[in-house]
Amino acid sequence: ETGVTQSPTHLIKTRGQQVTLRCSSQSGHNTVSWYQQALGQGPQFIFQYYREEENGRGNFPPRFSGLQFPNYSSELNVNALELDDSALYLCASSLVTSGGNEQYFGPGTRLTVT
Amino acid sequence: AQSVAQPEDQVNVAEGNPLTVKCTYSVSGNPYLFWYVQYPNRGLQFLLKYITGDNLVKGSYGFEAEFNKSQTSFHLKKPSALVSDSALYFCAVREGRYYGGSQGNLIFGKGTKLSVKP
Numbered sequence: 001e002t003g004v005t006q007s008p009t010h011l012i013k014t015r016g017q018q019v020t021l022r023c024s025s026q027s028g029h030n031t032v033s034w035y036q037q038a039l040g041q042g043p044q045f046i047f048q049y050y051r052e053e054e055n056g057r058g059n060f061p062p063r064f065s066g067l068q069f070p071n072y073s074s075e076l077n078v079n080a081l082e083l084d085d086s087a088l089y090l091c092a093s094s095l096v097t098s099g100g101n102e103q104y105f106g107p108g109t110r111l112t113v114t
Numbered sequence: 115a116q117s118v119a120q121p122e123d124q125v126n127v128a129e130g131n132p133l134t135v136k137c138t139y140s141v142s143g144n145p146y147l148f149w150y151v152q153y154p155n156r157g158l159q160f161l162l163k164y165i166t167g168d169n170l171v172k173g174s175y176g177f178e179a180e181f182n183k184s185q186t187s188f189h190l191k192k193p194s195a196l197v198s199d200s201a202l203y204f205c206a207v208r209e210g211r212y213y214g215g216s217q218g219n220l221i222f223g224k225g226t227k228l229s230v231k232p
Contacts, residue, residue: 004157033219042118042204042222043158056219090157102148103220105157 003027004093004106012112018079021109023091025072031096032074033103034066037088049074050096078111086113116141118207120223127195127230135190135226137205146208147188148220149179153201161203164188175199195230202227 003026013019025032031050035043045058049068063079072093078085088110092103117140127133139145146165150158162173169181179190188205206220 006157040224042206042224043220044222045219048219058219092158102160102163104160105150107155107157 004091004104006089006091006106006109008109009107010110010112012114013081015081015083015113017081018077019081019111021076021078021089021091021111023074023076023093023106025074025091025093026104029072029093029095029104031094032068032072033092033094034074034076035090035092036060037090037108039087043090046076081113083113086111116207116209116221118205118221118223120203120205120226122226123224124227124229127228129197129230129232130194133192133195133199133228133230135203135205135228137188137190137223138186139188139205139207140186141207141209143209145186145188147179147181148206148208149173149177149188149190150204150206150222151201152204152225158204161190195228197230197232200228200230 005024007022033048034046037043046060047054047057052068065077067075088108090105090108092105094101094103119138121136148163149161152158161177162171164171164181172178177192179188181188202225204225205223208220
């Protein structure tokens with residue numbers, strides 16, 4: 001196990017609703033990244049937080065937003081849910097000291113939008 | 115733009131035989147390359163990485179990967195497959211100049227399902 005935890009495990013929401021997903025990073029890690037993994041696809045980068053500030057974003061609209069807290073836990077918020085938002089959402093933590101550090105992933109939250 | 119290709123959706127191997135899962139990449143600078151494995155209903159688990167140095171990288175559970183710069187490949191290998199190796203394998207790349215930020219995060223392939231039969 002990586003020490004990265006996510007909650008909830010599963011979630012069912014209705015189109016148009018808002019959702020908050022939570023992640024607790026591995027101890028000592030200062031960076032958290034969020035990825036969306038659609039069925040049958042590889043994970044796609046949503047954004048990254050470092051020292052409580054967003055410092056990179058992938059090709060996702062502004063209705064995807066996040067927070068990182070002083071204890072390095074993090075939230076992913078998605079507003080105005082769409083059917084295509086149904087996916088596995090993964091958070092990954094790392095210690096950014098160089099580009100070669102690997103990311104450690106949590107088990108994910110399975111979001112279903114109906 | 116960075117990209118990763120895993121040309122095989124599925125690889126079937128008999129237990130005890132060697133296995134290879136293929137990966138090719140495209141980055142504008144020096145690549146940092148990673149392999150992850152995903153078991154059903156689980157997150158991704160780190161297997162190994164290439165940053166610099168020896169082209170043959172050894173990782174967890176007996177896996178290894180060979181970096182080939184001229185062919186822009188980073189194939190995952192194991193000399194003797196186990197049934198328990200059956201899972202989804204992802205290759206990922208990051209451009210080496212950056213860390214953090216959107217250019218520093220991982221670009222994943224679509225994954226290759228490895229099936230090892232007894």
